[in-house]
Amino acid sequence: MTAIGTRPAFLMAPALAWLVGLMVVPCALVLALAFFQRGVYGGVDYTFTLENFGRVFDPLYAGIFLRSARIAGTATVIAVVLGYAAAYAIASCRRSLQPVLLFFAVLPFWSNYLIRTYAWIVLLNREGLITQLLRWFGYEGEPPSMLYTEGAVIAGLVYNYLPFVILACYAPLSRMNPELAEASRDLGGSAFTTFRRIILPLTLPGIAAGAVFVFVLSIGNFVTPALLGGGRFQMIGNLVYDQFLTANDWPFGAALSMALIGIMMLLLLVQAYASDRASTRTAPVREDA
C-alpha cells in the first residue's frame, strides 16, 4: 500500500481510459481509414489501398502542403523574433515588474481564438482602422486590400501565437545566470558575441519549444485561413475540413490528418533533440532560479 492507501494505477485508470477511448482509439481509426478506398457514394469502401497517401504527394495537394509550410514557417520566424525580443526585454526589467509584464503579454492568449482572429478582420477590412489611418494621413486612393491575403493569414497566426513564444523564451532567459554573460564581457567578448555564444545557446530550448508550437498549430490551422485568407483550400487544415464535411472523402481526409500528425511528431523529436543538446552543452543555471 502506498501513501494515501490507493494504488496509482487505480487513480490514473479513469482518465487513461478516457484518453485511450476518446483519443487513441479514434486517432487509430483515422489512421486505419487512410488505408481504405472512398466509397462510390461517399462513405468508406473497405478495400486496402495506399492511394490516399499517394494523393498527398499529388502536385495539387503537395502544393497546398508547401504553401501551408511556407505560411506557417513565415509566421513562426516572425513570432520567434518578436517573441524573443519581447521576452528579452521583459527579462531585462526590474524583477518585481517581470511577472506583471508577463501576465499582460499572455493575457490575450486566453481570450477566444475566433474573436482574436475576428479583431483582425475589423482592423484590416476596407473601411477598417488601417484604411482610416491612411485617410487621416491624407491618402485619397482606393482602400488597400489587406484582408483575404496571405499576409493577413500570417499576421493572424503571429498575433494568436506570439504570447506563447514570449512565455517559452522568457523561461530560460529568466533562469539564466547573469554572471555567464558578464564573464564573457570581461573576457573581451563583444555584446554580439556574448549573445551569439552564450545567451542564444542557453535559451535555445525555449526558442525551439516556441517555434515548434507556432509551426504545428499554424500548419494545421483551420480558423485563421478560413476567416482571414478567403480561398477554400488555403491550408491543410481547410483541406482536411473539406474532405470530411464537403467532399465526403474521409479516407483521403484521414491520410491528410495522418500527414499532419507525422509533421507534428517529427518536429517534436527535433525539439527534444534541441533541448537535449542544449542541456548537455550548457553551464549550470543559477541556483535560486
Place this chain on the structure above:
Amino acid sequence: MAERSAAARRSGTAVLVLVFAFLYVPIAVLVALSFNEGGLPTVWSGFSTRWYVSLASNQDILSAALNTLVVAVASTAIATLLGTLLAIGIEMRRRRGTVLEALVFAPMIIPDIVLAVALLSFFSMLDVTMGLHTIVLAHVVFNLAFVCAVVRARLKSFDWSITEASADLGASALTTFRRVTLPVILPAVIAGALLAFTLSVDEFIIAFFTAGAGRSSTTLPMQIYSMIRFGITPEINALATIVMAVSVIALAISQRLNRGMVGQ
C-alpha cells in the same frame, strides 16, 4: 541581467511598447467599436450600449450561450475529477513512463482539426447520435490533460511523507486525501478547473465536428463563427467583448489562486 546601458534600456522599452501595442490595439479597437452608436461596424459615430441590449434579445445567441455553459460546466466537472486523480497517480509513481507522459501530453499538442475528424469518424462509425453530450465527451479529453498539468506542477513540491504520517496516525485513505492532500492541491485544482472552463467555452473546431446536425447543439463559438462568416456587425463586437471579459475574469481568478502557473 544587470548593468545595462541607457541605449539598451531604451531599445528594450521600445520593443515592449511595440509588442504590447501589437497585442492590444486589435482588441481595444474591437471593444471600442462595440460601444459604437452607428450601425456601421467600423466607423465611430457616438457612444451607445444598444448592441448589448440587442444581444440580450437575440434568441440564437442566448441558446448558444446556454449550450456553451452546459458543455463547459459538465466537461470541466468531469475533467477536474479525472485530471486531479491522474495527476496524483502519476506523481505517486516512482517510475517515469515515456508512453504515459506522451499520452498525457498529446491532447495539449494534437492539432484540433485532427482530433475533431477522428472523433467525428469514431462517433459516426459507432452510430452515436451526436449532440451536446458528444461535445462534452470530446472536451474532457483536452481539459483533463490541462487540469492534470496544473495539478502536477503543484504536486512537484508536495512532501508525500506527510500522507504517510497521516496514515500512521490511523487516518483512512479517504480522510488522508480530504484532510492532507486536498488542502495542499486545492488552489491548483480550482485553477485547473477555471482553465478547463475557459478552454471549453472558447473551443470551436472540435465542438463543430462533434455537435452533429441541427441547430439545437450550436455552441457560442459556433454561433460566433457563422456570424463572422456573414460579415462584421456591431453585435459581434459586443458579444466578443462579453466573451473576452468572461475569459479574462476566469484567468485572473485562476492566476490569483495558482501563482506562477503562467510559467508552466
